[in-house]
Amino acid sequence: MEKTQTQKARVPALPDLFDFSGDSVRIRSARCGSCGTYFFPEYHAQHRSGCSREGVEPVLLSNSGKLASYTIEHYMCPPPFKTAENISPYGIGLVEFPEGIQVAGLIMESDLDALQIGQEVETITYALYRNEEGQDVVTWAFRVLK
Amino acid sequence: MREISIVGVGLHPWGKFKDKTFIEIGTVAIANALKDAGVEWKDVQAIFSGIYIYGGNAGHISGQYLESVFGETGIPVVNVYNACATGSAALRMAYNSIAAGEVDTALAVGVDISPEGFLSAKSDNPRQDRDVLRWRMAGMPNPVYWALECRKRMARYGTSDEDLARVKVVLSQYGAKNPNARYKKTYTLEEVMNSLMVCDPLRLLEVCATSDGAAAVILSASPGAVKKADRPVKIAATTMGSALYGDPTLRISALSAPAAAEAPLLSESYSASRQAYKKAGIGPEDIDVLELPDNSSWHYLQYLETCGFCGEGEAEKMLRDGQTQIGGRLAVCPSGGFSSFGEAIGAQAIWQVVEASNQLRGRCGERQVPDAKVAMAQTYGLMGNSGTTILKV
Numbered sequence: 139m140e141k142t143q144t145q146k147a148r149v150p151a152l153p154d155l156f157d158f159s160g161d162s163v164r165i166r167s168a169r170c171g172s173c174g175t176y177f178f179p180e181y182h183a184q185h186r187s188g189c190s191r192e193g194v195e196p197v198l199l200s201n202s203g204k205l206a207s208y209t210i211e212h213y214m215c216p217p218p219f220k221t222a223e224n225i226s227p228y229g230i231g232l233v234e235f236p237e238g239i240q241v242a243g244l245i246m247e248s249d250l251d252a253l254q255i256g257q258e259v260e261t262i263t264y265a266l267y268r269n270e271e272g273q274d275v276v277t278w279a280f281r282v283l284k
Numbered sequence: 285m286r287e288i289s290i291v292g293v294g295l296h297p298w299g300k301f302k303d304k305t306f307i308e309i310g311t312v313a314i315a316n317a318l319k320d321a322g323v324e325w326k327d328v329q330a331i332f333s334g335i336y337i338y339g340g341n342a343g344h345i346s347g348q349y350l351e352s353v354f355g356e357t358g359i360p361v362v363n364v365y366n367a368c369a370t371g372s373a374a375l376r377m378a379y380n381s382i383a384a385g386e387v388d389t390a391l392a393v394g395v396d397i398s399p400e401g402f403l404s405a406k407s408d409n410p411r412q413d414r415d416v417l418r419w420r421m422a423g424m425p426n427p428v429y430w431a432l433e434c435r436k437r438m439a440r441y442g443t444s445d446e447d448l449a450r451v452k453v454v455l456s457q458y459g460a461k462n463p464n465a466r467y468k469k470t471y472t473l474e475e476v477m478n479s480l481m482v483c484d485p486l487r488l489l490e491v492c493a494t495s496d497g498a499a500a501v502i503l504s505a506s507p508g509a510v511k512k513a514d515r516p517v518k519i520a521a522t523t524m525g526s527a528l529y530g531d532p533t534l535r536i537s538a539l540s541a542p543a544a545a546e547a548p549l550l551s552e553s554y555s556a557s558r559q560a561y562k563k564a565g566i567g568p569e570d571i572d573v574l575e576l577p578d579n580s581s582w583h584y585l586q587y588l589e590t591c592g593f594c595g596e597g598e599a600e601k602m603l604r605d606g607q608t609q610i611g612g613r614l615a616v617c618p619s620g621g622f623s624s625f626g627e628a629i630g631a632q633a634i635w636q637v638v639e640a641s642n643q644l645r646g647r648c649g650e651r652q653v654p655d656a657k658v659a660m661a662q663t664y665g666l667m668g669n670s671g672t673t674i675l676k677v
Contacts (some may be wrong), residue, residue, distance in 0.1 A: 151420055152410050178540035182414055186529050206543070207439075209431035210484035215423035218405055218416070230424060232432050232534060234543045240532075241540045242432070243422050255439050277421045 148274045151220075151266055155179055156278040157198055163261045164198035165241055165278060171195060176239040202260040202283060203235040210250050222267040231280045233259055244279040258283040286505040288382050290675065291389075291513035292321020293638040298466040298497035298625040301397060306336045306343060306498070310350045310395035313498035313631075317391070321502040322512050325354045328502070329387035332374040334394035334630035335365035337406070346395060346630075359387075368577065369524065369663040370394055371499065371633025372556075372671020376522045378503050388506040394635075396628035398494035415537040422539060427483040427491045427580065429536045433549070434485055434582035441597035445485065448581040449476035450603055452489045455578065455617055458610070459624020461650045466495050467624045490581040495626030499634035501641075515645040520564035520658075520674040525555025527668030536666050550590045552670040557591040557662060560672035566658065568592040571674075573643045573659035574614055575636040578621040583664065588616070591662055591672075615653040618643060636661035637673050644677045 171193025294316025530546025
């Protein structure tokens with residue numbers, strides 16, 4: 139088998155956190171059928187007290203949500219954060235999805251000063267660095283919807 | 285219930301001591317506490333010690349290492365870790381051991397020598413340690429969490445950049461007068477507002493550093509020890525709280541939080557403080573001195589509300605009106621706070637109790653709160669854990 143034929147151009151930095159197999163990038167969550175709570179990551183359960191914890195199903199969150207808060211980090215995060223180059227200053231957002239859960243992640247915007255609470259943002263992938271096989275190692279990130 | 289008092293306290297000053305061991309600085313704190321209490325080592329009947337997580341095997345049994353310095357006596361030595369509330373856990377266990385009648389006199393101690401720079405992930409298994417996720421996938425050091433909450437607060441209540449800077453201005457005046465503080469420089473509003481932006485909207489001088497330090501407290505219900513002590517301080521309550529389901533706080537290490545709040549922000553601290561008020565039979569209006577965990581200027585403001593000292597969105601007014609200063613309605617962090625000391629994870633909760641008890645003993649010189657009768661020490665910890673201690677004279 140030719141390795142180049144099966145090799146993917148993008149691989150996630152860590153598995154099971156987001157899905158980019160389709161047209162849009164979606165955060166992977168799970169919903170408890172008993173208490174209704176959404177988890178992220180899907181394997182980190184956080185049930186309501188007294189819940190039977192039955193009927194937990196994986197779900198993909200909507201591709202877009204509202205910016206609930208954000209910050210601009212002016213210092214490069216130390217390892218184990220790994221990027222091809224120093225990306226500071228960089229944005230980090232907390233996004234409220236329609237499902238009722240807020241998720242944090244990098245914000246990819248050229249003008250970070252223009253960020254505002256309440257903006258509609260979409261989930262995208264961001265290439266942190268390229269691995270030895272020439273693949274982009276990606277994480278989820280957010281971008282303002284124009 | 286037995287009446288339990290703090291009969292002696294001791295510190296090793298806060299700073300950076302990379303050439304010292306946790307055993308060396310812990311020894312100084314314990315020796316100072318024994319001397320202050322006039323208690324002999326043989327009279328210490330139990331030790332509750334904060335686990336020092338960067339100290340390898342020794343750090344995980346810190347109490348045994350510290351006991352051996354003073355002489356092993358066969359007493360129970362228990363080591364405990366609750367992140368930034370580690371000292372609260374040690375103190376509470378010492379208190380409960382005495383309250384249960386198991387012993388009359390116990391030592392609670394906490395020690396920390398922080399690694400250089402940002403604290404980082406301690407494991408590499410993302411499925412069980414979500415701390416790995418926040419570092420690798422999102423580049424989120426601790427101040428990012430505080431900045432995200434701070435920005436929400438600013439949008440909701442109109443907190444200004446000047447309010448955030450004023451916290452440092454006030455605390456730096458106290459730190460300058462505290463011989464045990466690491467940072468002793470005073471700052472003007474302009475200087476703080478011109479300091480480097482670290483994690484927008486938080487500036488360098490509005491976020492606490494990581495420090496090294498050690499703190500020890502000797503608790504006793506022995507009438508002899510209490511009588512001999514210099515102005516003993518009664519423990520009215522020492523409680524711990526965990527978070528409540530539906531707390532909207534994005535907790536350090538988490539990457540998600542519920543969008544609709546079903547519980548207060550910092551619900552672990554809400555829980556611990558409400559338990560303490562109930563146990564002590566008092567309310568926030570009865571407190572004269574408050575040591576709160578001012579990891580950032582946001583914490584200073586938020587904790588005033590979380591612990592019930594004002595209503596939602598009213599903390600800025602308390603600060604602006606001088607109500608949180610010495611001589612105001614409630615003296616907040618007259619020690620200088622984490623702002624002047626920096627965080628020393630395993631030690632800071634006990635340090636807060638030492639500072640609070642020194643105020644009640646009238647030992648604070650130029651930063652003494654006049655006529656202080658009731659003091660409270662409030663902590664904050666990773667993954668929703670918190671402790672509250674209320675002291676009285």
